[in-house]
Amino acid sequence: MKLSVTIIRSKRKSISLRVNEAGKIEVRAPLKMKTEDIERFIKDKTSWIKKQINENERKNLFSKQFDFERYNYILGQAFDKEPNFSYKNRAEKVLLQLAQIISKAINIEFKSYRIITSKRVWGTFSNKKELSLNYKCVILPENLTRYIIIHELCHSKEMNHSPKFWNLVRKFCPDYKILKKQLNDYSFLLKQKDLK
Numbered sequence: 778m779k780l781s782v783t784i785i786r787s788k789r790k791s792i793s794l795r796v797n798e799a800g801k802i803e804v805r806a807p808l809k810m811k812t813e814d815i816e817r818f819i820k821d822k823t824s825w826i827k828k829q830i831n832e833n834e835r836k837n838l839f840s841k842q843f844d845f846e847r848y849n850y851i852l853g854q855a856f857d858k859e860p861n862f863s864y865k866n867r868a869e870k871v872l873l874q875l876a877q878i879i880s881k882a883i884n885i886e887f888k889s890y891r892i893i894t895s896k897r898v899w900g901t902f903s904n905k906k907e908l909s910l911n912y913k914c915v916i917l918p919e920n921l922t923r924y925i926i927i928h929e930l931c932h933s934k935e936m937n938h939s940p941k942f943w944n945l946v947r948k949f950c951p952d953y954k955i956l957k958k959q960l961n962d963y964s965f966l967l968k969q970k971d972l973k
């Protein structure tokens with residue numbers, strides 16, 4: 778594999794490296810750093826870089842299995858696209874129903890509920906006990922949507938991501954670590970433009 782690297786020099790103290798979403802490698806280096814030192818730094822990181830690129834490619838392939846022009850996806854299942862379909866309307870009903878069932882099952886309440894549009898988060902939980910869910914949660918396989926709802930409701934008890942919080946999540950969702958990883962593959966959905 779041949780690596781193409783862009784070196785960006787600026788007034789900074791340390792060297793950093795990242796693989797962007799297009800698979801391009803960007804190295805940010807201090808103005809005065811010797812080129813050979815930068816090259817050595819990149820060489821040392823080669824196996825890490827290759828791993829990142831493979832991971833990007835895997836995620837890209839994963840996202841290509843979805844065809845939003847032809848299908849509507851509801852809780853992981855594909856349906857032929859309907860003319861007046863709206864993800865937001867569907868999410869409003871489906872996610873509320875699911876949240877109510879889960880809230881009862883784990884005995885953690887929410888006071889209000891809201892569908893949100895966000896390119897960053899699947900959901901949030903406020904200190905006023907408002908559960909907000911990204912409408913795109915309705916597209917995910919049901920076990921991932923359930924994980925998100927459990928995660929947010931657990932913030933009712935722990936407003937952080939401490940070990941105590943994760944213990945609580947584990948109680949209701951023993952395989953949360955696997956689900957979290959799977960959810961990561963769907964991050965392309967978050968970044969994607971609004972879906973009708």
Ligand SMILES: [Zn+2]
Nearest residue numbers: 928932937938
């Ligand atoms: Zn959280």
